[in-house]
Amino acid sequence: MRNFLSDALFKGKATIAAPxxxxxxxxxxxxxxxxxxxxxxxxxxxxxxxxxxSCNGCELEINALNNPVYDVxxxxxxxxxxxxxxxxxxxxxxxxxxxxxxxxxxYNAAPDPKWVVALGDCAIDCGVFAGSxxxxxxxxxxxxxxxxxxxxxPSPLAIxxxxxxxxxxxxxxxx
Amino acid sequence: MTAAFLALAQLAxxxxxxxxxxxxxxxxxxxxxALAAGLAQGRHELSALWVDEGVVRMALNxxxxxxxxxxxxxxxxxxxxxxxxxxxxxxxxxRAMRDLHGVQPVGLPDLRPWLDHGRWPGRPETGAYxxxxxxxxxxxxxxxxxxxxxxxxxxxxxxxANGETVVRLEERLGYxxxxxxxxxxxxxxxxxxxxxxxxxxxxxVAYAWAFARAVEAALGWTPPPRAxxxxxxxxxxxxxxxxxxxxxxxxxxxxxxxISARCTLQREDALAAADACFGHRLMMDRIVPGGVAxxxxxxxxxxxxxxxxxxxxTRVEIGRVYDAMPSLQDRTVATGTVRAELAKQxxxxxxxxxxxxxxxxxxxxxxYAPYDQLDFDLKTRATGDVDGRLLVRLxxxxxxxxxxxxxxxxxxxxxxxxxPPPARAGEGAALVEAFRGDVFVTVRLGRDGRxxxxxxxxxxxxxxxxxxxxxxxNIVADFPLCNKSFNCxxxxxxx
Numbered sequence: 001m002r003n004f005l006s007d008a009l010f011k012g013k014a015t016i017a018a019p020x021x022x023x024x025x026x027x028x029x030x031x032x033x034x035x036x037x038x039x040x041x042x043x044x045x046x047x048x049x050x051x052x053x054s055c056n057g058c059e060l061e062i063n064a065l066n067n068p069v070y071d072v073x074x075x076x077x078x079x080x081x082x083x084x085x086x087x088x089x090x091x092x093x094x095x096x097x098x099x100x101x102x103x104x105x106x107y108n109a110a111p112d113p114k115w116v117v118a119l120g121d122c123a124i125d126c127g128v129f130a131g132s133x134x135x136x137x138x139x140x141x142x143x144x145x146x147x148x149x150x151x152x153x154p155s156p157l158a159i160x161x162x163x164x165x166x167x168x169x170x171x172x173x174x175x
Numbered sequence: 176m177t178a179a180f181l182a183l184a185q186l187a188x189x190x191x192x193x194x195x196x197x198x199x200x201x202x203x204x205x206x207x208x209a210l211a212a213g214l215a216q217g218r219h220e221l222s223a224l225w226v227d228e229g230v231v232r233m234a235l236n237x238x239x240x241x242x243x244x245x246x247x248x249x250x251x252x253x254x255x256x257x258x259x260x261x262x263x264x265x266x267x268x269x270r271a272m273r274d275l276h277g278v279q280p281v282g283l284p285d286l287r288p289w290l291d292h293g294r295w296p297g298r299p300e301t302g303a304y305x306x307x308x309x310x311x312x313x314x315x316x317x318x319x320x321x322x323x324x325x326x327x328x329x330x331x332x333x334x335x336a337n338g339e340t341v342v343r344l345e346e347r348l349g350y351x352x353x354x355x356x357x358x359x360x361x362x363x364x365x366x367x368x369x370x371x372x373x374x375x376x377x378x379x380v381a382y383a384w385a386f387a388r389a390v391e392a393a394l395g396w397t398p399p400p401r402a403x404x405x406x407x408x409x410x411x412x413x414x415x416x417x418x419x420x421x422x423x424x425x426x427x428x429x430x431x432x433x434i435s436a437r438c439t440l441q442r443e444d445a446l447a448a449a450d451a452c453f454g455h456r457l458m459m460d461r462i463v464p465g466g467v468a469x470x471x472x473x474x475x476x477x478x479x480x481x482x483x484x485x486x487x488x489t490r491v492e493i494g495r496v497y498d499a500m501p502s503l504q505d506r507t508v509a510t511g512t513v514r515a516e517l518a519k520q521x522x523x524x525x526x527x528x529x530x531x532x533x534x535x536x537x538x539x540x541x542x543y544a545p546y547d548q549l550d551f552d553l554k555t556r557a558t559g560d561v562d563g564r565l566l567v568r569l570x571x572x573x574x575x576x577x578x579x580x581x582x583x584x585x586x587x588x589x590x591x592x593x594x595p596p597p598a599r600a601g602e603g604a605a606l607v608e609a610f611r612g613d614v615f616v617t618v619r620l621g622r623d624g625r626x627x628x629x630x631x632x633x634x635x636x637x638x639x640x641x642x643x644x645x646x647x648x649n650i651v652a653d654f655p656l657c658n659k660s661f662n663c664x665x666x667x668x669x670x
Binding site: 003014049050051053054055056057058059060061062063064066067068069079081082083093094096097098099100101102106127128129131132133134135152153155 | 290292294295296297321322324325326327328329349350351352353354355357358366369370373374375376377379436439440442443446450456457459492664665666669
């Protein structure tokens with residue numbers, strides 16, 4: 001514990017500076033959100049993560065967002081336990097038939113207005129699982145998707161950039 | 176049938192193994208049943224059980240004699256003698272085989288579907304799933320999942336509790352079933368390798384390695400010496416990143432956030448090093464049949480060496496803080512205890528087995544290159560509880576550091592991938608130690624050089640059932656601790 005304290009005093013903080021929002025993600029989010037731009041949430045985003053068929057690679061990188069290096073809560077991004085508290089559904093994986101109902105129920109449990117983010121290549125086009133008869137298809141076949149974050153898996157920084165883009169659009173919609 | 180049993184050693188000891196170390200035998204249904212009875216007698220262990228074009232096959236291990244075999248039995252109109260009728264660890268495997276391949280294990284004690292949830296197009300409804308009955312006064316049920324509260328994979332846990340005490344936990348899995356085995360059929364080797372690396376993202380290096388070794392055995396393809404060393408560098412880096420993360424996650428569930436923060440920082444450090452050295456944080460698609468896809472530069476070696484020093488510092492410090500916190504150990508010691516006999520019966524791999532004193536590690540028990548040339552210890556504990564599983568991980572991080580420093584010192588210059596031999600039909604299997612436990616991969620190649628059939632068995636298959644046993648008699652609030660200490664893969668199990 002002493003070493004923890006001395007590290008805290010002498011090593012400086014591990015947290016990185018905020019990255020700029022990714023231009024492509026920003027544009028995409030702007031388009032998807034244009035019609036809803038006047039509806040406002042406030043700056044904080046509550047995110048409910050749903051694994052709809054992922055290999056768990058995306059989950060590892062989403063989890064990393066909560067480590068002290070990325071520390072996403074400082075940007076007003078908070079992962080919540082219940083869809084009832086969520087503004088954003090962050091969905092990973094190709095949608096497995098066995099997860100479809102649970103995903104729809106989670107979506108329906110989240111209050112409006114809400115955004116859906118398809119995270120990772122599998123959520124976008126099923127990735128290596130494309131063509132499997134036990135997969136419904138990409139997320140857009142099941143839910144209206146507002147933002148796509150490519151990558152296998154996307155790095156925490158890429159996820160952070162995309163989510164910040166989503167928030168910027170949301171904040172600018174207020175004016 | 177009499178109750179006669181057969182030990183693998185009686186049947187296979189004189190047979191010559193293939194280049195992958197496996198003796199291959201085709202037996203009649205009587206011998207098959209006798210081998211299943213031998214499993215129940217503890218004469219050998221069940222490593223995998225699968226269907227390959229109307230033939231049912233099982234991989235059996237005799238660890239004492241370092242003997243391994245793949246035993247095949249022909250099905251008759253889809254029927255074969257059930258292994259789980261004798262040996263319960265085969266139960267979920269046989270239920271899954273029934274769902275996916277329509278085979279009928281004769282004598283299967285539980286006829287409920289497992290991976291088939293009645294949702295697949297063109298398949299009949301399965302009806303509501305019936306959980307096992309629990310009877311008694313004052314019992315209540317707590318259904319959890321498939322969508323859980325944290326950022327984790329989906330699965331359903333049905334708790335029956337008496338007050339705070341868990342009387343029974345029944346798992347229901349299969350939500351992540353993606354049809355991996357069917358996608359592998361007919362896939363080109365490169366495509367199959369990418370799929371294998373996404374069976375369980377947290378063990379991508381281990382799966383890619385197991386698949387590469389299986390393909391190489393099938394084709395007589397020899398990877399260059401440098402590639403073999405680099406594979407182990409990646410595998411140990413993957414092991415360290417997950418072990419340190421799990422230690423933090425367990426402490427987090429006991430409300431010791433400081434250890435968790437330190438561990439997640441160390442994991443991030445390791446993943447950043449993986450990205451810098453191999454070009455991908457999780458090192459996906461870096462191990463390929465024939466070698467590795469990316470070389471480690473001299474700067475990369477320097478970066479790895481400095482990482483090793485930091486991990487060692489963290490490991491020692493976490494160990495010291497953990498040891499000095501009775502309030503933390505109050506949550507982990509004697510919590511979620513697995514009996515040693517159960518770990519042995521289920522051939523539980525990884526820290527789940529080793530925390531119960533099961534001295535099995537594919538890197539030692541069926542040593543593959545380069546581990547057969549390295550100096551490291553197989554660490555076990557005897558307590559079988561959350562504390563034991565945490566301490567095994569800390570011990571193993573230390574051993575991984577020893578391994579890595581030996582590997583970095585031995586890196587010889589040379590090519591990192593060898594040319595593929597001409598396509599030919601063949602068969603190969605491999606057992607690789609992932610951070611979670613041993614991963615088994617078998618592959619059969621067609622004459623066209625494509626995958627005719629492949630099967631992967633995650634360590635989780637034999638660990639998930641033990642979690643049900645571990646939580647019995649514990650309080651509901653200790654389930655997250657038990658679950659994290661197992662950290663089974665959902666995706667690796669659901670396939």
